[in-house]
Amino acid sequence: MPSPALAVRQERPVSRDSLTSAAPPATPATTTSATTTSTSPRRPSRWLALATIATATLMTILDGSIVTVALPAIQDDLGFSPAALSWVVNAYLIAFGSLLLLAGRLGDLIGRKRMFLGGTAVFTAASLLAGIATTPGMLLAARFLQGVGSAMASAVSLGILVTLFTEPGERAKAIAVFSFTGAAGASLGQVLGGVLTDALDWHWIFFVNLPIGLAALAVAVPVLPGDRGLGLRAGADLIGALLVTAGLMLGIRTVVKVEEYGWTSPHTLGPGALALVLLAAFTARQATARTPLMPLRLFRSRSVSGANLVQLLMVAALFSFQLLVALYLQRVRGYGALETGLAMLPAAAVIGAVSLGVSARLTARFGERAVLLTGLLLLGALLGLLTRLPVHADYAVDLLPVMLLAAGFGLALPALTSLGMSGASEEDAGLASGVFNTTAQIGMAVGAAVLSTLAASRTGSRLAAGADQADALTSGYHLAFATGAGLIGAAFVVAYAVLRPRTPRRVESGVSRSTQ
Incomplete structure (x- = not known):
């Protein structure tokens, strides 16, 4: 049966039998590299x-x-x-x-x-x-x-x-x-x-x-x-650690305060510029430090670099679904907190069913890139439907189909996670994991700042033009959903252009073979 090529580093394929026999149950196997030893x-x-x-x-x-x-x-x-x-x-x-x-x-x-x-x-x-x-x-x-x-x-x-x-x-x-826990x-x-x-x-x-x-x-x-x-x-690059931690902390703080101060405020431009300087200094140091905190060799892998960029765009876009749909239900449709959570539950259920039930099999047959692109198409359709969400929406007709299209996240996230980790060596696995999680948090912060600001701006202009509260809020959410759809489109382009297709593994005579 075909299985996906998800190796952290390229190694000579071996059969499942040989893997099992290498680690007798009575004595845990010890895997040794040049730099690290772990007991599995x-x-x-x-x-x-x-x-x-x-x-x-x-x-x-x-x-x-x-x-x-x-x-x-x-x-x-x-x-x-x-x-x-x-x-x-x-x-x-x-x-x-x-x-x-x-x-x-x-x-x-x-x-x-x-x-x-x-x-x-x-x-x-x-x-x-x-x-x-x-x-x-x-x-x-x-x-x-x-x-x-x-x-x-x-x-x-x-x-x-x-x-x-x-x-x-x-x-x-x-x-x-693992992806299901994050998605749902x-x-x-x-x-x-x-x-x-x-x-x-x-x-x-x-x-x-x-x-x-x-x-x-x-x-x-x-x-x-x-x-x-x-x-x-x-x-132990202490200077690099101080630079990147201070830069990220200041940058994320700046982004989450944008809705309060605005993009052109000195409260935004000053700290934002300082954060960029700190992060640029960190990058320069990593290129020259004897023991860098984040070896730049990690980003020579197209799969690592491309997957992190796709994730940043995708997570930023999906902020408009996760939070703004909840706000729409509460502020426009009058749902309570528990009702809102229950209304969003079908999305979590379909994400779980897809990520746990079919994503691995589809990846084995078609490869991570194909599954990722399919998931992004579904997410683009989800946000496209939300741009037509009426003020007086009927849940079964207008929202439940959107919740079901969240299946795209159940396809995209596991494939993207595999690609994001596939180019890292064993000694860099923790770093690659940290980078992948960091881009998700940055995407969330950027999505919150950009999409919330756009929605609030459109809502304010509609209120000034004489629209009622519900209509103005819905119009603001429409703009955020359309922007999110554009971000998903950009993620699709990056995934198609940067991430290389992988030929799924085939098992012949007990020995798995793969090409990339």
Whole structure:
């Protein structure tokens, strides 16, 4: 049966039998490279390790969306001002997005298992602190710490996964599971946030992380593969770390504040220019440093560079679906928080069904690039339909078909994840994972700033022209959806032009053969 070519690096293909015989159940196999040594768990334990990674990832992704529906309750209880309330979300986003790259590289240096365990522990402890918060400052500090822990764990998750699953067919299934947690987690978070806030109170949106985090830690310690890492001397570029962390932190902060200040404000242009200078200085240093934090050789791979650019465009575009459709349902159609989450649930269900059920088989037959392009076409159709969304939409007629087209995300994300990791060597797997997650966060921040600003601007102009509130809001959302469709179109062009097609693997006489 054909299986996809998803190797992290090009190696001589071997049969499944030879892989199995190389690691007797009684003695875990040891895989040694020139720079790192890791002990892989026994074959059944790899799936338990995947479940652990997926659970921890789902916990952190849920936390990013579960908070949004509880913001009014948090504001009333803790006395947040309207301007300060947005920082309950922004504090997490800034820490998470700016530290992913550094955490990914540190995972390669000190060991990805140590980084994952440390990040999960920090996130769990910070969730407890957030749950017992009694002042705005205490909650914001806890949210920042949650972002730090999430970055530590998320940055190395893909790196662990691709070293656990080396056989292409199994890796495709594992990446599909991992991708599902990212694709469906946000929608599930909106539902869970509404349930917990309505049934209990907002504190429980954080307390719910405690049993999940503790269980993930208890299972991860014995089942995740141990790895010593390269050692800090192999890449402890402290100056580079300061430059990239400061640049990303300042840049993400600037982007998330655009809606408040506007694109041409000194509050935007000044910090934005400084962030670009810091990131340019970081890039220049990586080209000359003896032990660079982010070796630029990683981007010589067309699959790595192209996949990261496609992901940035795709995630920015899909912000208009995930958040603005929810805002439309609440502000135009009058849905409550729980009703909105339930209305978005079919999208999560179809993403899960496609990513877990068919994406791996389609990739095995047609290759990652073909599956990615098909997924992008479906996402373009989704956003195109949303540009015609009426003010008085009927859910079954106008919105449910859109939710079903979210299947495109279930196709695109696993294929894109495979391509994004396929050009990285084993010693750079943590870094590649951190880069891939960083581009997703940057895409989310850029999408939030650009599409929200466009929607608000169109809404304001329509209100000034005498339109009613519902019509003006819907018109603003239409512009954001059209812009998102344009970003998906750009992603399709990049994927078609930059990402090379792969010939799916065929198995002949027990030996798998592939070409690229």
